[in-house]
Amino acid sequence: MIPIEETEQLSRKTGIDVLGRMPWGTHVCLFYQTRKDLIDILVPYFKAGLESNEFCMWITCEAVSEKQAKEALRKAVPDCDKYFKSGQIEIVPYTEWYFKEGTLELQQSLKACIDKLNQALTCGYAGIRATGNTAWVERRIWRDFIDYEKKIDDTIGRYRMIAICNYCIDKCDTSEIIEAANSHKFALIRRKGKWELIKNGDRKQAEKRFLDYQKQLRSLASELSLTEESDRHRIATGLHDKIVQPLIVSKMELDMLRKSVSSIERHEALSKICHSLGETIQSTRLLTLDLSSPVLHELGFEAAVAEWLVEQIQKKYGVISEFKDDGQPKPLDNDIRAVLFRDVRELLLNVVRHAHTHNVNVSVRKVGNQICVNVEDDGIGFDPDKVLAMDGKIAGFGLFSIRERLKELGGYLQIDSQPGKGTKVMIMAPLKQEKPNTGEKV
Incomplete structure (x- = not known):
């Protein structure tokens, strides 16, 4: 393997506006929410790498499949197929990269990355540009994977590599967001519709700077949590106003119609429909309560907790x-x-x-x-x-x-x-x- 000389920290065009140019050895953590977030960042990232004579490797999972990755690249990169045919870019499922015969082999993956670099340099490429998605990582192996990320972060700075590791922020709790970001030199996160770059910096820097950085991440995680609560309330309000209320009106009208008909068969049929509507209304009310308590916003915290205790803990469990x-x-x-x-x-x-x-x-x-x-x-x-x-x-x-x-x-x-x-x-x-x-x- 061929390390970077100290005088050879050449900057590379990342293709990502907020990142600009970065030196070899850059290790970035990308927090995303949607497939569009991934495509918006990774496609220009790889486009810049291909145009800069870098070997590119995209390790995929269900967030963006191999087919979706190829389609997105073909739309953005002129003559994209020539890069696939020449072998300058590879798209590899995570099951083939991180696992061997069904067994997780993180250390082997690290070695394989160095081997890929040597092959790329031998073929005349400037270095390696890679990305990997972590949506497949289960909680039981989270600690092992974070240790693996830290080893990459400690190693990558010596070689002609640039890597972006993708984390679905909706699947991470606060502690996991902090751990993931701390195992990378930089973190990318969308805040208020714009991508922001958070610098981790040298781990040997003062403790105050490290704590400030963690505070930034906690603040971002808290903001995301509050955004989620706001979305849940909006959806719950929509369910109540646009589904539950019209269903209640419909049931009342059917009840009136049921009482007015003389035919026994029609009366029974309408009774079944009314009963079914009643069950649907009750189920939707419970779903609304699970999403966001209307009582919380109308009567306050204490009333909402009291209601939830009765409806969920006592009646349901x-x-x-x-x-x-x-x-x-x-x-x-x-x-x-x-x-x-x-x-x-x-x-x-x-x-x-x-x-x-x-x-x-x-x-x-x-x-x-x-x-x-x-x-x-x-x-x-x-x-x-x-x-x-x-x-x-x-x-x-x-x-x-x-x-x-x-x-x-x-x-x-x-x-x-x-x-x-x-x-x-x-x-x-x-x-x-x-x-x-x-x-x-x-």
Whole structure:
């Protein structure tokens, strides 16, 4: 293998406006949401590489298939087929690159990358330009894959390689976003419709800069979470206004028609239709509640939690629940209200799915300038230190993500649990502060 000499850090045209020109050894993490995001970044990236006499390799998965990748390249790259015929670009399924006879071989993949570079240089290419998608990576192998990414990041800087690793942001929790970004020199993410570049920099830099960088990522992850909540509310409102309400009106009209007909057969047929409509209305209402609680936006946090306890935990799962509210006014910013409700909902789902409990109690009270929410069960309990140390990767727990979301909003999470002794989770978050009255007349 042929490393880059220290004086040979030649910049390469990336084809991506926000990246511009980058030296060999650049390792980029791309956070995407849609197939269009991938195509918009990767097609000009490979177009620039092909035109710069670089060997190009696209490792695909279901996000963008081999066929879709070829079609996108053919639309953007003149005489694209000549590059395929000459072997200057290869499109490889992830199953062939990362696996050998069905077994994951990450170390072998790293060696294969160096071998590809040597072959490319021998054939007269300037170097390698590659991309790989991680949508196939399961949680059970996440830690191994991140270690693999770190080895690439430590190695790639010495060779004539440029790589973009693609992560679907909707499949990553906050901790995974941070880990993925930290294992690359740069991170690309779309924010408010525009692509932004976040620089990781030298890991030997001061701790403050590293913490600032992590704070940026937490902020972005929090913003994405709030955007998701807004979308869920919009969809739920649409379901209620455009589907549930018209269905209710239709059922009322059918009921009136059913009562007016004299034919027994028609009466029975209309009764069946009314019954079916009633079930559809109820199912759609439950779907709306799962997406976003209308009560949360109309009556507030406390009322929404109380309703969710009854409708979901008690009626759906059969777990006895109790809700207590101290009755004090607890004004919340819209963002904090949405995050709190999501977090409490996740905690309650964890209880019914994992705790093997018969009772769950939720209490809400005002403590100084904060709201305090306690979720308590009499289930099997667990070791909080072990769970949080694993960054929330125990299926269904998500405690790390809840803690990170609260931290970004100025709150915190406290867990009191032991195996066999149930669990008590306390959430604290800031209340909305009223603007002081200056006494000035307007």
